Amino acid sequence: MNYLDHAATTPMLDEALEAYVATAREVGNPSSLHAAGRLARRRVEESRERVAAALGARPSEVVFTGGGTESDNLAVKGIFWARRAADPGRARVVASAIEHHAVLDPVEWLVRHEGASASWLPVDGAGRLTPETLAAVLDEHAAEVALISVMWANNEVGTVQPIAELAEVAAAYGIPFHTDAVQAVGQVPVDFAASGVSALTVTGHKLGGPIGVGALLLSRDVTATPVLHGGGQERDVRSGTLDAPGIVAFAVAVEAAVKTQQEYAARVGALRDDLVARVRQAVPEAIYNGDPDNRLPGNAHFSFPGCEGDALLLLLDAQGIACSTGSACSAGVAQPSHVLLAMGADDDRARSSLRFSLGHTSTAEDVDALIAALPGAVERARRAGAIRSARA
Amino acid sequence: MKVLAAMSGGVDSAVAAARAVEAGHDVTGVHLALARNPQTYRTGARGCCTLEDSRDARRAADVIGIPFYVWDLADRFHADVVEDFVAEYAAGRTPNPCLRCNEKIKFAAVLDRAVALGFDAVVTGHHARLGPDGLLRRSVDTAKDQSYVLAVLTREQLDRSIFPLGDSTKAEVRAEAARRGLAVADKPDSHDICFIADGDTRRFLAERLGEAPGDIVDAQTGAVVGTHRGAYAYTVGQRRGLSLGVPAPDGRPRYVLSITPKTNTVTVGPAEALEVSTVYAERPVWTGGPTPTGPVECLVQLRAHGQVVPATVRLDGGSFRADLHQPVRGVAAGQAIVAYRPDPGGDIVLGSATISGTATPLRSPVAAGAASPGA
Numbered sequence: 001m002n003y004l005d006h007a008a009t010t011p012m013l014d015e016a017l018e019a020y021v022a023t024a025r026e027v028g029n030p031s032s033l034h035a036a037g038r039l040a041r042r043r044v045e046e047s048r049e050r051v052a053a054a055l056g057a058r059p060s061e062v063v064f065t066g067g068g069t070e071s072d073n074l075a076v077k078g079i080f081w082a083r084r085a086a087d088p089g090r091a092r093v094v095a096s097a098i099e100h101h102a103v104l105d106p107v108e109w110l111v112r113h114e115g116a117s118a119s120w121l122p123v124d125g126a127g128r129l130t131p132e133t134l135a136a137v138l139d140e141h142a143a144e145v146a147l148i149s150v151m152w153a154n155n156e157v158g159t160v161q162p163i164a165e166l167a168e169v170a171a172a173y174g175i176p177f178h179t180d181a182v183q184a185v186g187q188v189p190v191d192f193a194a195s196g197v198s199a200l201t202v203t204g205h206k207l208g209g210p211i212g213v214g215a216l217l218l219s220r221d222v223t224a225t226p227v228l229h230g231g232g233q234e235r236d237v238r239s240g241t242l243d244a245p246g247i248v249a250f251a252v253a254v255e256a257a258v259k260t261q262q263e264y265a266a267r268v269g270a271l272r273d274d275l276v277a278r279v280r281q282a283v284p285e286a287i288y289n290g291d292p293d294n295r296l297p298g299n300a301h302f303s304f305p306g307c308e309g310d311a312l313l314l315l316l317d318a319q320g321i322a323c324s325t326g327s328a329c330s331a332g333v334a335q336p337s338h339v340l341l342a343m344g345a346d347d348d349r350a351r352s353s354l355r356f357s358l359g360h361t362s363t364a365e366d367v368d369a370l371i372a373a374l375p376g377a378v379e380r381a382r383r384a385g386a387i388r389s390a391r392a
Numbered sequence: 393m394k395v396l397a398a399m400s401g402g403v404d405s406a407v408a409a410a411r412a413v414e415a416g417h418d419v420t421g422v423h424l425a426l427a428r429n430p431q432t433y434r435t436g437a438r439g440c441c442t443l444e445d446s447r448d449a450r451r452a453a454d455v456i457g458i459p460f461y462v463w464d465l466a467d468r469f470h471a472d473v474v475e476d477f478v479a480e481y482a483a484g485r486t487p488n489p490c491l492r493c494n495e496k497i498k499f500a501a502v503l504d505r506a507v508a509l510g511f512d513a514v515v516t517g518h519h520a521r522l523g524p525d526g527l528l529r530r531s532v533d534t535a536k537d538q539s540y541v542l543a544v545l546t547r548e549q550l551d552r553s554i555f556p557l558g559d560s561t562k563a564e565v566r567a568e569a570a571r572r573g574l575a576v577a578d579k580p581d582s583h584d585i586c587f588i589a590d591g592d593t594r595r596f597l598a599e600r601l602g603e604a605p606g607d608i609v610d611a612q613t614g615a616v617v618g619t620h621r622g623a624y625a626y627t628v629g630q631r632r633g634l635s636l637g638v639p640a641p642d643g644r645p646r647y648v649l650s651i652t653p654k655t656n657t658v659t660v661g662p663a664e665a666l667e668v669s670t671v672y673a674e675r676p677v678w679t680g681g682p683t684p685t686g687p688v689e690c691l692v693q694l695r696a697h698g699q700v701v702p703a704t705v706r707l708d709g710g711s712f713r714a715d716l717h718q719p720v721r722g723v724a725a726g727q728a729i730v731a732y733r734p735d736p737g738g739d740i741v742l743g744s745a746t747i748s749g750t751a752t753p754l755r756s757p758v759a760a761g762a763a764s765p766g767a
Contacts, residue, residue, distance in 0.1 A: 310461065310464075311505070314420070314461055315510070384504075384508035384509050386508075387504045387505060
């Protein structure tokens with residue numbers, strides 16, 4: 001198999017897997033008071049310090065969670081609830097139009113069930129959000145905004161946002177700024193304190209750690225109302241028995257990913273540039289989506305006019321090449337991507353798109369395999385697409 | 393061959409896919425997402441359009457060991473099957489949505505896409521036989537036979553179809569599913585119309601077509617004997633739900649004889665007035681041999697699971713006429729007439745067409761719908 005879907009999940013690093021297994025062999029609830037509990041707690045706290053150090057945060061700012069979706073929910077709902085409780089006039093959420101569903105859907109849920117209002121920040125054709133766009137919305141609504149959420153880098157098209165500049169605008173108005181950085185950590189430099197954001201989502205399985213563990217970095221001066229109530233772990237913000245093996249492996253992976261980020265970006269970025277150049281050569285009409293320069297090193301995202309993304313995926317899958325059409329709903333049916341639509345693409349272009357994402361195990365052979373299979377797949381998918389448009 | 397198995401999430405399509413693998417084909421499973429919002433379609437194990445069905449299909453593909461995808465055909469299904477269903481009722485006809493789904497979705501949209509993507513054929517779990525001679529025959533399980541809803545398929549469509557279950561009874565299929573470890577082995581059969589969540593067709597139509605009160609007229613006296621809330625809600629041959637205010641002169645039950653959308657009238661009469669001796673139909677398909685130039689003696693079936701009667705069928709251009717050797721009651725426009733030739737290897741489908749009108753031995757032709765006889 002040639003795995004070109006690292007943005008969905010990337011293989012665990014050996015050292016993370018070993019750390020996981022070693023910790024999983026030890027008994028002990030980190031909240032227990034006896035020696036076994038203390039040992040487990042020590043593993044968790046050491047991991048908290050490693051994550052904090054790697055990401056430019058203080059250990060007390062690291063809230064371990066069950067992954068990206070949970071961290072996003074805690075940031076969006078938790079900060080919204082806390083801010084509105086302090087000032088009932090603050091019931092507006094400002095977010096980019098290209099957020100992951102883990103941010104989009106909590107915002108929409110707040111609108112439907114909590115009387116919130118939402119301002120969706122538009123992006124340009126490359127998926128870029130400008131600080132001026134954010135400033136314009138805040139000029140009008142600052143007094144009623146509970147929080148702002150803008151992803152560090154987009155999971156579909158790979159565009160990296162000017163997070164520090166955006167956070168500076170938010171800070172000028174004194175409004176908490178959350179960023180979903182699950183795609184960014186290990187790919188581009190991410191420093192919590194230097195970026196000026198108040199909350200940051202990171203997850204293990206996008207950077208070589210296990211699935212089901214992540215963190216929300218949360219500034220000490222920002223309050224979040226809990227989403228999960230229970231035993232009061234994680235400064236009472238996130239209850240639930242601490243997953244010591246997962247957290248240890250997560251910390252190992254975060255540390256490794258951050259340490260190797262530059263070298264990774266150079267190697268994988270070069271591989272990606274080669275992939276992009278050869279795809280454009282093989283399929284000249286392919287449209288390269290996203291910011292051509294300021295993007296994640298492993299991300300290549302194309303629209304193949306006349307094709308349907310899911311037909312291409314099937315044909316490439318049959319040849320052992322794993323890639324993605326972008327977002328999928330619960331039934332497994334590909335919907336036209338809201339990200340592409342927000343970037344001004346029409347329905348057909350959105351449906352014709354495919355994401356190839358490289359990662360730490362990618363090789364030149366993966367790119368060769370894709371380039372060998374792609375032209376035939378595109379030709380077939382185009383024939384199938386022609387039938388659809390002829391009959392529709 | 394490289395084949396695409398349409399997997400509904402039911403036991404039949406799961407076993408059909410497994411048999412295709414065993415027959416040496418390179419099989420890919422596909423579940424067709426037909427509902428725009430799967431949650432709003434029938435839940436539980438009765439339809440073929442829910443998230444649960446999608447998951448059942450996926451698990452069956454896992455067990456069989458084939459790749460599996462979901463294809464979104466919701467828009468096509470809505471336009472070609474659901475809207476057609478409503479429009480047919482509005483025109484006073486009685487459509488068969490399963491037949492339309494076979495004609496427009498499974499063996500058209502899906503098959504065309506499959507062929508374009510490099511597949512040779514589509515495999516389904518329909519109970520019908522399709523052998524190397526290319527002739528479509530009834531299943532050995534006559535109670536489960538689905539040749540009636542497949543008879544609409546053209547030669548080209550049949551040539552790219554595989555029905556692996558035709559030689560098995562439903563009981564055998566279920567036993568085989570259990571033997572293969574397929575969890576859907578004892579899943580209840582789907583029935584009713586998958587896109588009508590609660591099974592209430594009348595309400596489904598009323599929501600889309602609105603209330604349209606009109607007269608119920610007695611065919612013999614011409615008198616108005618009741619009112620209805622929408623002529624579209626009636627089917628020729630229907631007896632229940634007429635709630636007639638005026639009893640029939642002879643005191644006997646009355647049945648719907650015809651529906652006239654133009655005047656929004658439902659005409660009722662005694663059972664014998666339902667008797668039909670000639671059936672007119674349109675859009676004929678003939679796959680049981682060369683298109684006949686003269687009369688064909690055969691058996692015809694006039695609705696799904698309906699009785700079979702001997703008839704003489706004539707094809708003339710785009711029209712299809714069947715003179716029944718014995719009268720049949722309750723023939724509704726919009727249903728298919730399917731011609732069969734008796735055969736020890738399973739009755740052979742000769743051809744089919746959509747019923748447009750009927751005639752009785754004693755009366756002039758009655759257009760049971762918008763189309764006139766032979767048009």
